[in-house]
Amino acid sequence: xxxxxxxxxxxxxxxxxxxxxxxxxxxxxxxxxxxxxxxxxxxxxxxxxxxxxxxxxxxxxxxxxxxxxxxxxxxxxxxxxxxxxxxxxxxxxxxxxxxxxxxxxxxxxxxxxxxxxxxxxxxxxxxxxxxxxxxxxxxxxxxxxxxxxxxxxxxxxxxxxxxxxxxxxxxxxxxxxxxxxxxxxxxxxxx
Amino acid sequence: xxxxxxxxxxxxxxxxxxxxxxxxxxxxxxxxxxxxxxxxxxxxxxxxxxxxxxxxxxxxxxxxxxx
Numbered sequence: 001x002x003x004x005x006x007x008x009x010x011x012x013x014x015x016x017x018x019x020x021x022x023x024x025x026x027x028x029x030x031x032x033x034x035x036x037x038x039x040x041x042x043x044x045x046x047x048x049x050x051x052x053x054x055x056x057x058x059x060x061x062x063x064x065x066x067x068x069x070x071x072x073x074x075x076x077x078x079x080x081x082x083x084x085x086x087x088x089x090x091x092x093x094x095x096x097x098x099x100x101x102x103x104x105x106x107x108x109x110x111x112x113x114x115x116x117x118x119x120x121x122x123x124x125x126x127x128x129x130x131x132x133x134x135x136x137x138x139x140x141x142x143x144x145x146x147x148x149x150x151x152x153x154x155x156x157x158x159x160x161x162x163x164x165x166x167x168x169x170x171x172x173x174x175x176x177x178x179x180x181x182x183x184x185x186x187x188x189x190x191x
Numbered sequence: 192x193x194x195x196x197x198x199x200x201x202x203x204x205x206x207x208x209x210x211x212x213x214x215x216x217x218x219x220x221x222x223x224x225x226x227x228x229x230x231x232x233x234x235x236x237x238x239x240x241x242x243x244x245x246x247x248x249x250x251x252x253x254x255x256x257x258x
């Protein structure tokens with residue numbers, strides 16, 4: 001392995017570990033949504049928050065609409081979605097870091113890599129489930145207030161399909177790698 | 192299944208694993224894989240060298256056993 005590739009992998013692993021640390025901190029976000037629901041600030045946050053984009057020509061919101069907004073379902077959907085997404089994200093990133101570490105140590109064909117790839121596929125599928133929760137929550141804000149979430153938890157219905165496509169692509173890589181491992185094992189036992 | 196009777200032929204020729212591995216040009220570890228029946232396949236070149244070293248036919252070291 002070239003020095004540059006090894007240095008690049010090490011740099012990615014350092015940034016990846018920092019990202020994992022910050023992702024653990026993201027577990028606070030679901031509690032923030034629940035806190036906002038308890039303090040009755042959900043509607044205000046959606047209407048005045050920087051994370052929400054306005055739909056053209058839909059600027060006036062009546063008091064009746066504001067009062068009828070289902071704050072608790074919104075907060076619960078977003079909290080569940082974000083919590084699942086963060087958990088899956090951490091699993092995904094840690095599995096990716098394991099694979100990168102094995103590549104750095106020149107262990108290209110190891111059973112650990114198969115396990116890590118499987119974890120990545122499962123984590124990606126869990127992210128699709130998380131997207132459904134967040135897309136449902138964001139659907140509420142766009143249906144009631146015509147505000148489209150553009151922040152961290154901005155998943156919409158197309159995002160579910162995007163993540164599903166990534167999961168299918170990763171699944172294909174996993175199956176191929178598993179077969180490659182079987183061929184490698186057979187080759188190792190050919191004298 | 193195919194069973195390797197390499198052990199028997201080696202004993203008949205009174206040759207050690209180390210010696211045979213050296214003559215065939217494979218590692219003792221690979222020869223051990225062959226002797227213990229863990230091998231999934233054997234190359235024609237390896238088979239040829241084993242037959243040459245042990246002065247035998249492939250049929251002497253390979254045996255078909257019904258499972």
